[in-house]
Amino acid sequence: xxxxxxxxxxxxxxxxxxxxxxxxxxxxxxxxxxxxxxxxxxxxxxxxxxxxxxxxxxxxxxxxxxxxxxxxxxxxxxxxxxxxxxxxxxxxxxxxxxxxxxxx
Numbered sequence: 001x002x003x004x005x006x007x008x009x010x011x012x013x014x015x016x017x018x019x020x021x022x023x024x025x026x027x028x029x030x031x032x033x034x035x036x037x038x039x040x041x042x043x044x045x046x047x048x049x050x051x052x053x054x055x056x057x058x059x060x061x062x063x064x065x066x067x068x069x070x071x072x073x074x075x076x077x078x079x080x081x082x083x084x085x086x087x088x089x090x091x092x093x094x095x096x097x098x099x100x101x102x103x104x
Contacts, residue, residue, distance in 0.1 A: 048090055056079050
């Protein structure tokens with residue numbers, strides 16, 4: 001069996017060359033990595049980000065600035081606070097749903 005593999009792909013024909021990509025290639029590689037990271041984050045947290053953006057957009061249209069000042073401490077609603085609140089709510093709902101489905 002090893003001789004069959006040796007005939008199929010001789011090791012002496014396997015050559016690895018060093019590539020020089022330069023600064024432009026390094027920049028393109030970094031941008032590709034950043035795009036892949038962004039897509040991964042959107043897949044993981046896309047729903048939470050979308051709900052947070054919707055709440056941030058709807059909140060001032062429903063509640064007054066006085067109520068917003070009482071709840072968030074400022075006249076405008078900070079996005080990061082809404083993001084934290086929605087993330088915590090999603091975690092609590094997920095935990096509660098799993099707890100309620102558990103038999104016994």
